[in-house]
Structure formats: C-alpha cells, structure tokens
Amino acid sequence: MNNIKFKKSLMAAAAGAVLATVGMSAANANSLLFPYWSTNNGAQSALSLSTDGSVGTARTLHFVYNYGPSCTHYDLDGSMTGNDLLQQSVAAPSAGGFGLVVPSDTSTPAYFPLANQTGFLVVTDKTSSSTAAISGDMAIVDPSTGLVAAYAATSNALDTLTAANEGDFSAITNTSYSLSFYPQSIVTTSWYSIMMGNMNAAISGGRDWTGTATVSNSTGGTGGVYNNDEAFFSGTNSKTLTCAGSVKPTDLMTTAQAAAVGPNGGLIQAGWTPVAPNGTTILDTTSGVLMYKMQLVSPSVGGVFGGKQFMFQQQ
Secondary structure (H helix, E strand, O other): OOHHHHHHHHHHHHHHHHHOOOOOOOEEEOEEEEEEEEOHHHOEEEEEEEEOOOOOOOEEEEEEEEEOOOOEEEEEEEEEOOOOEEEEEOEOHHHOOOOEOOOOOOOEOOOEOOOOOEEEEEEEEOOOOOOOOEEEEEEEEEOOOOEEEEEEOEEOOOOOOOHHHOOEOOOOOOOEEEEEEOOOOOEEEEEEEEEEOEOHHHHHHOOOOOOEEEEEOEEOOEEEEEEOOOOEEEOOOEEEEEOEEEEOHHHHOOHHHHHHHHHHOEEEEEEEEEOOOOOOOOOOOOOEEEEEEEEEEOHHHOOOOOOOEEEEEOO
C-alpha cells in the first residue's frame, strides 16, 4: 500500500474511533495526561491538540513521553499559537509515523523517535496561565491486536505557568475497582494501570516516574474472587507495579481460584495500596491509580467480535 493510501486508511480508522467519544467532554487544562499510546508492530497513535485564545502568539508545549517497562523519561518541546490545532502521529516519520495530518501545518510537532514501544504522555502548556489552555484526544489503531480506540485526555486543571503545577495529578485518588472479566478461553482481559500523583519532581528533574502501589483482591480484610454466579472463593493474591504496567485476572487469583472461576469469568473487588517512597528505587508518592481495561477477543469467537481488542477506562 503506498503512503497516500496508508495515510487515508489510517485517518479513516482514527476518525471512526474518535466518533466513539461523542458525548465525552474533552479535557481542558494546562497539563494533559494521555494514558496510553503505542508504536508497536506498525500501530499508529494519532494525537490531536487544540488551544484556547488566552495567548495569541507562539506558546511552548512540553511533551514528556514515558515508555517501556521502566517508564523511561523522554521529553522535548513543541509549539502552537492561540486557537490553534495540531494533529500528528506520536511516532516520528523515521519510526513509522505518518507525521502531520496536514503537511502545511505551521505548528511544531513533538514526535516520539522509537518504534515498538508503548507508554503514556504528559503535555503541558508553558506559556499561558489559563486552566483551559489546551485540550486534546488520542486515537489508536493497532492492526496486530485489532485495537481501535479513542479517548479524551485527563486534565489536572491547574495553571502551569506556575512551574510547580506541571504534571501534578495528585487530585486523582481512586484506589478501589470492581474488576470483571469474561471467560478467559474466549476473551483475554488485562488492565493497563498508571500510578498517579504529583509527577512534577520527576518531570523537572528529567527522571523516570517511580510512583508505586500494590493491588490486591483483598478488601475489608477478606481476600477472594467471585464467579459469574456470585459464589465466593477465598484466598489472597496481589501484584506491585511501579509507574505503569499490566494487571491480569490471574495476578489477583490463586491457581485454585483461577481454576474455579476461569471457565465462566468472574469478579474481583480490587484495592490499591500506595507504597511509600524509600529514597532509592521509589522516589515519588502515589495518590491513586487509573486503570484501563483491555479485552482481546479470541479469533475463534468469529463474527464481528473475533480478533478485536477493546480498551476503555475502568470506573
């Protein structure tokens, strides 16, 4: 497929994904969190940013990419003007990205330079004091997994002309989730999870985010899992994550529990416990956790669902 046809196909798919967010309010703030992007195996992540009119001249946008299993820090600047629109691939053209949607766009993009990576992104307006300075969304198309998804960015709603407010997401404090999953033989379920908190020290210091928390199937002192008909199977299991990572149902079940509920799916009442900084490997405080459910339907299911992957924010 030539480059023109590829770009048209990508943007048609991305536009279709964005339609799924109709009725969802766009995030408005000076620091925006884009919780998931991918450049894996030819995946394309399309980033769209817009600005308010609080500053009409060129404004600096600080992009902080966190990627890979260690959430490695990589940052660079882009720029836009007031009431402007920037639409770009996350991946640099040299890494397989399509670049700017409109080649004549005079905004300055800020690309990620590597293929075959996943991670999250924080974009901050460094010029305006408006708490509605920038808004944005992300559309992702991954042919290798069947994922087509779109979401609005998460806002910190702070004035980041004050430097200490950049990347401060400590207002996000959710630590309790009700995690349900389909029969694992037909749907592979996992939860992409990001430790939230004040990322300012990590961003300003150019270091990796080290917020850490432990998730467990134990709530109220009783560990266990329910099957699809409310039967409870006791037993405690947990997993600790630093920065971001994946949680599978089997991470929160014993082998016996998995055998009992796996054939028909189940429900886990899960809770996260932040791990305090230790001054060495953990330098940051976790205030809460965002979880995004990833459901990969087995091709054997067939029909319109077979081979597709679904992603949405867990509530």
